[in-house]
């Protein structure tokens with residue numbers, strides 16, 4: 001029987017049979033599957049393929065539920081604790097370096113704690129960190145040292161930073177960590193001291209940018225450095241357009257909105273009656289467009305709220321008011337309470 005070898009970039013089992021399946025290579029002695037090789041050397045990625053199923057989690061395992069600050073609307077939406085109630089769940093809020101320096105992180109933790117309590121989520125700790133920050137990684141190592149668990153899992157939505165943390169803990173320099181959603185295809189395992197670390201494929205989230213746009217386009221829209229909030233004051237009948245992807249109108253007199261998006265994302269302020277013609281001749285006006293749109297509306301109650309735009313970023317707005325959206329069909333958008341000021 002031939003020996004099974006795995007791609008060192010994404011963990012997929014290497015195979016020479018089917019070029020359109022994951023793990024394809026010309027030669028089983030290669031370190032990387034063809035897809036990882038292309039991603040690494042040409043910055044190019046094939047259509048999204050997402051692995052299924054949660055792993056079997058052993059009793060007593062330490063499960064790091066890794067989330068990006070961009071995905072906080074989904075923080076407690078995967079009831080992983082139901083699959084293994086005897087594991088220890090620690091929520092890692094990663095990529096905090098993306099938030100503006102003025103962000104009140106204590107308030108952020110307070111709000112998340114309240115939310116966990118309200119949703120009756122069992123957890124041991126909530127850790128805020130940036131896996132780009134050496135000091136934060138050292139702190140995480142100390143945390144692991146003091147925790148009596150041999151099996152440590154990194155779980156969470158695609159692009160949260162699981163592989164980045166895995167590489168730092170296990171000193172693995174071959175695994176790939178890029179803004180390609182669903183990059184890790186099968187568990188990557190490594191050791192940190194006497195512990196076994198499992199870097200799991202990302203949990204699938206529908207309606208993220210990878211479903212609508214090719215990798216080379218969507219990677220530019222996902223922020224990778226500290227976000228500078230962009231503030232807009234909108235008069236009656238004015239609207240905001242985000243690329244050719246989302247048009248936002250507000251019913252009310254005067255509204256201030258704050259957008260937290262990559263500087264690469266083009267924002268256009270216009271009048272509400274211009275939305276339709278602009279989207280109809282979209283190619284003339286926008287660099288990034290889609291074929292189909294849908295309409296949605298949100299009633300924002302009193303207080304500060306957050307509208308999260310898939311994995312791209314979010315907007316803060318103060319209610320009460322009604323928001324009407326024309327958006328790329330299928331794009332994931334949620335309305336939640338704002339988690340920081």
Ligand SMILES: Nc1nc2c(ncn2[C@@H]2O[C@H](COP(=O)(O)OP(=O)(O)OP(=O)(O)O)[C@@H](O)[C@H]2O)c(=O)[nH]1
Nearest residue numbers: 095131158159160161162163164177182183184202
């Ligand atoms: N700014 C910032 N970027 C980060 C941080 N952690 C990871 N990234 C970037 O986020 C992208 C995704 O990181 P990965 O480690 O591949 O994410 P993942 O959770 O393993 O993703 P999947 O394998 O697709 O589930 C990469 O471009 C990383 O460089 C962080 O703390 N701050």
Ligand SMILES: [Mg+2]
Nearest residue numbers: 162163183184
């Ligand atoms: Mg990964």
